[in-house]
Amino acid sequence: MRRAPLRRLSLALALVVSNPALAGEADFPKPLQAQIDAAKSSMMADQAQTLRHVALIDALARRVSDSRQRALALATARWLGAEAHLRNSAPERAKPLLDEGLRLVGAIAEPIKLRGDLLMSQGALHMQDNDAVKALQNYQEAFRIFGAVKEPRSQAIALQNIGALYSVANDDNRAQQYYRQAAEIYDGDPALSLSLHNSRGNVLARLGGSAEAEREYEAALSIARQLDKPLLEARILVNLARNQVDLKRFDAADRTLARGFKLVEDADADLLRRHLLATAARLAADRGDKAKAVRLIEECFADLNLSETTGDFRVSHFYAYEILRDAGATRLALKHLEAMKRLDEDTFKVATSTGAALMAARFNYAEQQTRIQTLKVEEARRTAAFQRTLFFGIVGATLVIIALLSFGLITLRRSRNQVRATNVVLADTNVALEKALKAKTEFLATTSHEIRTPLNGILGMTQVMLADPKLAAEMRDRIGIVHGAGVTMRSLVDDILDVAKMETGNLTVDASPMDFTATLREVTRLWDEQARSKGLSFRLELSHAPGWIVSDAGRLRQIVFNLLSNAIKFTERGGVTLRAVAEGEGDTRRLRLIVSDTGIGIPPEKFEEVFESFRQVDAGTTRKFGGTGLGLTICRNLARALGGEIIVESVEGQGTAFIVDLPLVLAEAPTEASSGIVNSGAAMVILDRNPIARSMLRTLLEPRLASLRFAASAEEAHLLLAETCATHLLVDEATLKAGEGDPMETLRTLAAAIASGTSAVLWMKPDSEIRAQLLATGIDSIVEKPVSGTALIAAIVPGAEENLTAAGSDRLVSQAA
Numbered sequence: 001m002r003r004a005p006l007r008r009l010s011l012a013l014a015l016v017v018s019n020p021a022l023a024g025e026a027d028f029p030k031p032l033q034a035q036i037d038a039a040k041s042s043m044m045a046d047q048a049q050t051l052r053h054v055a056l057i058d059a060l061a062r063r064v065s066d067s068r069q070r071a072l073a074l075a076t077a078r079w080l081g082a083e084a085h086l087r088n089s090a091p092e093r094a095k096p097l098l099d100e101g102l103r104l105v106g107a108i109a110e111p112i113k114l115r116g117d118l119l120m121s122q123g124a125l126h127m128q129d130n131d132a133v134k135a136l137q138n139y140q141e142a143f144r145i146f147g148a149v150k151e152p153r154s155q156a157i158a159l160q161n162i163g164a165l166y167s168v169a170n171d172d173n174r175a176q177q178y179y180r181q182a183a184e185i186y187d188g189d190p191a192l193s194l195s196l197h198n199s200r201g202n203v204l205a206r207l208g209g210s211a212e213a214e215r216e217y218e219a220a221l222s223i224a225r226q227l228d229k230p231l232l233e234a235r236i237l238v239n240l241a242r243n244q245v246d247l248k249r250f251d252a253a254d255r256t257l258a259r260g261f262k263l264v265e266d267a268d269a270d271l272l273r274r275h276l277l278a279t280a281a282r283l284a285a286d287r288g289d290k291a292k293a294v295r296l297i298e299e300c301f302a303d304l305n306l307s308e309t310t311g312d313f314r315v316s317h318f319y320a321y322e323i324l325r326d327a328g329a330t331r332l333a334l335k336h337l338e339a340m341k342r343l344d345e346d347t348f349k350v351a352t353s354t355g356a357a358l359m360a361a362r363f364n365y366a367e368q369q370t371r372i373q374t375l376k377v378e379e380a381r382r383t384a385a386f387q388r389t390l391f392f393g394i395v396g397a398t399l400v401i402i403a404l405l406s407f408g409l410i411t412l413r414r415s416r417n418q419v420r421a422t423n424v425v426l427a428d429t430n431v432a433l434e435k436a437l438k439a440k441t442e443f444l445a446t447t448s449h450e451i452r453t454p455l456n457g458i459l460g461m462t463q464v465m466l467a468d469p470k471l472a473a474e475m476r477d478r479i480g481i482v483h484g485a486g487v488t489m490r491s492l493v494d495d496i497l498d499v500a501k502m503e504t505g506n507l508t509v510d511a512s513p514m515d516f517t518a519t520l521r522e523v524t525r526l527w528d529e530q531a532r533s534k535g536l537s538f539r540l541e542l543s544h545a546p547g548w549i550v551s552d553a554g555r556l557r558q559i560v561f562n563l564l565s566n567a568i569k570f571t572e573r574g575g576v577t578l579r580a581v582a583e584g585e586g587d588t589r590r591l592r593l594i595v596s597d598t599g600i601g602i603p604p605e606k607f608e609e610v611f612e613s614f615r616q617v618d619a620g621t622t623r624k625f626g627g628t629g630l631g632l633t634i635c636r637n638l639a640r641a642l643g644g645e646i647i648v649e650s651v652e653g654q655g656t657a658f659i660v661d662l663p664l665v666l667a668e669a670p671t672e673a674s675s676g677i678v679n680s681g682a683a684m685v686i687l688d689r690n691p692i693a694r695s696m697l698r699t700l701l702e703p704r705l706a707s708l709r710f711a712a713s714a715e716e717a718h719l720l721l722a723e724t725c726a727t728h729l730l731v732d733e734a735t736l737k738a739g740e741g742d743p744m745e746t747l748r749t750l751a752a753a754i755a756s757g758t759s760a761v762l763w764m765k766p767d768s769e770i771r772a773q774l775l776a777t778g779i780d781s782i783v784e785k786p787v788s789g790t791a792l793i794a795a796i797v798p799g800a801e802e803n804l805t806a807a808g809s810d811r812l813v814s815q816a817a
Contacts, residue, residue, distance in 0.1 A: 027069075028064075028069065028072075028073060029060070029064070031060055032057065032060040032061065032064070032073060035053050035056045035057045035060060036053075036057060036076060036080070038053045039053035039054055039057065039080045039084075040080070043080070043083060043084060043087065047084040047085075047087050047088040048088075050080065050081075050083075050084040051081060051084050051085075053080075054077050054080050054081040054084065057073065057076065057077040057080070058074065058077045060073070061073030061074045061076075061077055062074070068108070071104045071105065071107065071108070072104075072105070072108075072112075072114060074101075074104050075100075075101040075102075075104040075105045075114055075118070076101075076114060078097040078098065078100050078101030078104065078118075079097075079098070079101050079114065079117055079118050079121060081094075081097045082094040082095075082097040082098045082101070082118075082121050082125075083121055085097070086121060086124055086125060086128070091125050091128050091129065094121070094125055095125060098118055098121055098122045098125060101114075101118045102115070102118050102119075102122070105118065111145045111148035111149050112145075112149065113145070113146065113149050113151055113154065115145055116141075116142040116143075116145035116146050116149070116151070116154060116158075117142075117154070119138045119139075119141050119142040119145070120138065120139065120142045120154075120157065120158060120161070122134075122138045123135040123136075123137075123138030123139045123142065123161060124161070126138060127161075127164075127165070132165055132168075135161075135165060136162065136165055139158045139161050139162045139165070140158075140162070142154070142158045143155055143158040143159065143162075146158060152185050152186040153186045153188065153189055153192065155182075155185050155186065156182040156183070156185045156186035156189075156192060156196075157182075157192065159178045159179075159181050159182035159185065160178070160179065160182045160192075160195065160196060160199065162178045163175040163176075163177075163178030163179045163182065163199065163203075164199070166178065167199070167202070167203060172203045172206050172207050173207070175199075175203050176200065176203045176204065176207065179196055179199055179200045179203065180200070182196055183196050183200070190223045190226060190227055191223075191227065193219075193223055194220050194223040194224055194227070194232065194236075195220075197216045197217070197219040197220035197223070198216070198217065198220040198235075198236055198239065200213075200216045201213040201214070201216035201217040201220065201239060201240075201243070202239060204216060205239070205242075205243050205246070210243050210246050210247050211247070213243050214240065214243055214244065214247070217236055217239055217240040217243060218240070220236045221233060221236050221237070221240065224236060230263045231263070231264075231269055231272065233263055234260050234263040234264050234269065234272045234276075235272060237256050237257070237259055237260035237263070237276075238260060238272065238275045238276060238279060240256050241253045241256040241257050241260065241276070241279045241283075242279050242282070242315070244256060245279065245282055245283050245286060248286070250283060250286065250287055253279075253283050254283065257276055257279060257280050257283065260272070260276045261273070261276055264276065271312065274300045274301075274304075274313075274316065275300075275312075275316065277296050277297070277299050277300035278296075278297060278300045278315070278316035278319050278320070279319075280296050281293045281294075281295075281296035281297040281300060281319055281320075281323055282319045282323070284296060285319075285322070285323045285326065290323070290326060290327050293323045293327070294323060294324065294327050294329070297316075297319060297320045297323050297324070300316055300320070301313075301316070301320065301336075306335050306336065306338075306339045307339065307342075309339055313339075314340060317336045317337075317339045317340040318336075318340055320332075320333070320336040321333050321336040321337045321340060324336065451489075451493050455486060455489060455490050455493065458482075458486050459483065459486045459487065459490065462479050462480075462482055462483035462486060463483065465479050466479055466480065466483060466695075469696070495630040495631065495634055496630070499630055499633065499634065502633075502634070502637045507637065507638075507641055509552045509555060509641050509642060510552050510554070511550050511551055511552050511642075511665075512550065512551075512552075512553075513548055513549070513550055513667035513668070514548065514549060514550075514551060514553040514556075514667070515547065515548055515669070516545060516546055516547060516548065516549045516551075516556075516580070517542050517545055517546075517547060517580075517723070518709075519553055519556065519557055520540065520542065520545070520560065520578065520580060521540065521542075521711075521716065521720075522557075523557050523560045523561055523564070524538070524540050524560075524564065524578060524712075525691065525694075525710070525712060526691065527561075527564040527565070527568055527576075528540075528689065528712045528713075529689065529691060529712075530568055531568050531575070531576055532689075532738075534568065534571075534572075535573070536568065536571055536573070536574065536575050536576060537574070537575030537576070538575060538576050538577075539575065539576075539577040539578070539579075540577075540578050540716065541577065541578070541579040541580070542580055542719065544580070544581045544582060545580035545581065545582065546580075546582045546591065546664065546666055547669060547723075548666070548667040548668065548669045549591065549664060549665060549666055549667055550665040550666075550667045551642060551662070551665070552642065555638045555641065555642060556642070558634070558635075558638060559593070559635050559638050559639060559646075559660060560578065560593065560595070562631035562632070562634060562635050563593075563595040563631075563635060563658050563660075564576065564578065564595060565631060566631055566632065566658075567595050567596075567597040567599065567656075567658075568597075570597065570599040570600050570656075571597040571598055571599035571600075571655075572599065572600075573598070574597070574598025574599070574655070575597070575598060576595070576596070576597045576598075577594075577595070577596045577597075578593070578594070578595050579593075579594045579596070580592070580593050580594075581594070582664055583664075584664075589663070589664040589665075589666075590661055590662065590663065590664055591644075591661075591662045591663070591664040592659060592660065592661055592662075593659070593660040593662070594657055594658070594659050594660075595657070595658045595660075596655060596656070596657035596658075597655050597656055597657075598654070598655040599655055599656060600652075600653065601650045601651050601652040601653050601654055601655055601656055602648065602650040602652065602656055603650075603652050604650075607648050607650070610632050610648070611632050611633055611636045611646075612633065632646075632658075635658075635660070639660050639661075639662065642662050642663075643662065643663045644660060644661045644662035644663060645660075645661050646658060646659065646660045646661070647659050647661070682704075682705045682706055682707075682727050682728055682797065683705065683706055683707035683708075683709075683724050683725065683726045683727050683728070684701065684705050684707070684708050684709070684726060684727070684728035684729070684730060684796075684797075685709050685710075685711060685717055685720045685721055685724065685726045685728070685729050685730075685754075686701075686708070686709070686710050686711070686729075686730045686731075686732075687710075687711050687712075687713075687714065687717045687729075687730070687731045687732060687735050687736065687750070688710060688711075688712075688730075688732040688734075688735050689712040689713070689732075689734075689735045689738065690732070690734070690735070693732070694710050697710075697730075698710075700789050700792070700793065701793070701796075701797065704793065704797050705728075705797070707724055707726070709724055709726070712735070713735075713739060714736075714739050714741070714746045714749070714750060717729075717731075717750060717753075718749070718750070718753055721750075721753045721754055722753075726754060726757060727754075727756075727757040727758070728754075728757055728758055728759070728760075728796060728797070729750060729751075729753075729754045729757065729758070729759040729760070730759075730760050730761075730762065730796055731747060731750060731759070731760070731761045731762070731779075732761075732762045733761065733762055733763045733764055733785070736761075744773055744774075744776075744777055747761065747774070747777040747779060748777040748778060751777050751778035751779050751780075752778060755778075758780045758781070758796070759778075759779050759780045759781075760779065760780060760781040760782070760783055760795060760796045761774055761779050761781075761782055761783065762783050762785050762787070763782055763783070763784060763785065764784075764785045765784060765785070766782060766784065781795060781796070783795050783796070
């Protein structure tokens with residue numbers, strides 16, 4: 001009996017160090033959150049102020065638009081209000097608030113900390129009502145919720161409250177287990193750790209472990225000093241001093257009591273001071289100083305009605321009874337014994353009812369465990385039956401699989417033998433096919449060579465005949481048709497020869513420096529005329545093209561030739577564009593040639609098919625537009641031979657773009673001294689789109705000039721004038737009028753572009769008005785058509801030291817133009 005510390009003192013200490021905390025389940029508006037924080041801050045010292053904050057929280061919560069946040073905010077207000085009433089000893093006001101708070105959070109399915117906090121407060125309410133079973137249920141459910149939301153601090157508080165339940169029921173062993181578990185779960189809160197150490201010290205002291213209890217009290221004292229809580233320290237010093245007296249460590253108890261009296265000296269702590277006086281009286285009695293003991297115990301109970309003291313004075317009554325009995329004050333000692341008996345009866349009733357309730361709860365739990373075990377046994381039996389069925393099923397399935405595998409292996413072996421025999425036949429067939437393909441390729445190559453030899457003779461003769469200025473116009477047209485057909489046939493023969501070389505791997509590439517832009521202009525001259533004859537526009541864009549590069553000019557010319565041929569062939573309206581672009585820097589430079597048209601287009605599923613030999617989009621295309629289907633095959637193989645690739649982009653019915661992507665290696669342009677030109681330093685640009693006139697002018701003027709370039713449009717002429725630093729410009733009337741703009745304005749811009757050189761225009765019998773307009777453009781001279789070669793040379797290249805008699809007095813130039 002003498003070793004029992006104050007149970008109610010430990011419960012009061014737990015209440016002091018606990019503080020409401022709310023998990024971040026909702027992001028409340030700042031004004032609302034500020035009121036919640038203020039309510040929690042004032043909870044310990046001023047419950048009335050807390051209730052005023054709760055009223056503001058309730059008003060602000062009703063304005064929250066989100067239903068979940070509003071429910072959480074209202075439930076928080078109910079919880080804080082209930083906590084304030086519980087701490088203010090008004091449980092009848094706390095109960096409806098807790099019921100309403102739990103109802104508000106009931107619609108939220110997932111675990112939330114606020115529900116656990118409400119259950120903890122409800123458990124405290126049931127504790128005050130001596131309903132231990134419901135309190136235990138509340139604490140256990142709150143513990144599970146805190147575990148689900150990862151709140152170890154709240155779990156530790158729940159375990160501490162369960163331990164307090166068992167402590168009230170005098171089941172100190174179980175209480176000690178829960179206190180130890182609470183300490184293991186969470187030790188990061190000094191106030192909570194203080195309460196746990198003090199509670200464990202009380203339990204250990206009752207269990208007879210006074211030495212262990214002293215260590216717990218010392219740990220609690222250390223935390224109280226760190227927190228600078230003198231009254232908490234004084235409460236713990238009371239328990240420590242009583243434990244030291246029990247251990248007969250009188251000097252240590254004397255120092256502990258002195259420290260306790262000093263802490264409560266200037267504080268409003270009458271209850272603590274009386275407990276210290278009672279313990280000091282016990283210490284004096286054990287030391288044999290009865291007079292001091294009697295004086296101290298009388299001072300402890302001064303001005304108190306012994307019939308109305310609370311359970312906190314039970315140990316002090318026990319000390320008074322023993323001290324007064326030994327001092328001979330039997331009557332007064334008897335009064336203290338009666339007061340202690342009264343308190344023991346109350347404590348016994350509470351402990352008995354609590355213990356019985358907890359025993360019933362443990363019985364119900366044991367019954368549930370038995371039922372659970374029975375269900376587990378039944379489940380295990382069903383599982384075993386299922387496993388047995390599953391085992392036999394697996395064995396049967398395994399046997400079936402083995403049988404199927406055996407059958408499959410036999411079938412596979414038979415099939416493998418058949419495949420082996422088939423492969424032998426296929427190998428023989430492939431050898432025969434290779435021989436046939438080789439023979440076909442050799443036949444095509446030989447035949448093409450045999451055809452090309454006489455064909456070149458025919459083309460040479462037609463060219464000679466077309467160069468004859470005396471040839472009649474009707475005959476010239478007929479020979480021109482023959483020449484065009486011969487060129488087409490030679491192109492077909494060349495395609496067949498190229499395909500033969502590609503199939504045999506004999507395709508060669510001869511890369512050397514070349515004038516890239518000049519090559520493209522030369523290639524596009526023929527197709528420019530053909531496009532215009534079909535009523536199509538033709539554009540050559542070289543503004544972003546490189547000048548001199550290292551590549552195979554012949555192969556590059558062949559690629560562009562075939563792509564332009566296809567573009568014009570399959571375009572009935574709109575136009576064709578050839579664009580060259582240099583991209584990238586350093587080793588990553590690329591040359592991109594884009595040939596785009598507004599023709600019939602290609603379906604996406606046919607993109608790869610058009611690159612196959614002798615294939616077009618469909619048979620109807622072949623019948624309508626003609627062709628062999630070799631052009632794109634040759635283009636792809638040549639592009640790959642040059643280290644690049646060709647891709648196609650098309651929208652059916654809108655047009656097609658073929659993009660040739662090649663590596664770009666820039667080259668230095670040769671100087672004039674190294675070009676081998678030994679003629680005069682004159683350079684001329686001629687604007688004339690007629691191929692026959694160009695041929696005649698080339699024959700007439702090329703021997704007399706250092707450089708002769710032809711342009712099919714005013715735009716191209718401007719580019720050539722900028723590139724070649726030309727000294728002479730000759731403009732043809734027909735080409736000038738075929739352009740899109742005003743002929744006179746176009747001529748004016750051309751004359752301005754060669755302001756440092758001489759310019760002339762060929763015009764059919766201009767009258768005086770036309771002459772005036774022409775001279776107003778800034779042109780230097782007007783050559784009237786028809787004109788002889790001698791007159792033309794004298795007019796545009798004066799002082800030329802070439803033999804002019806070759807031209808005689810013919811009208812070659814004028815007739816061609």
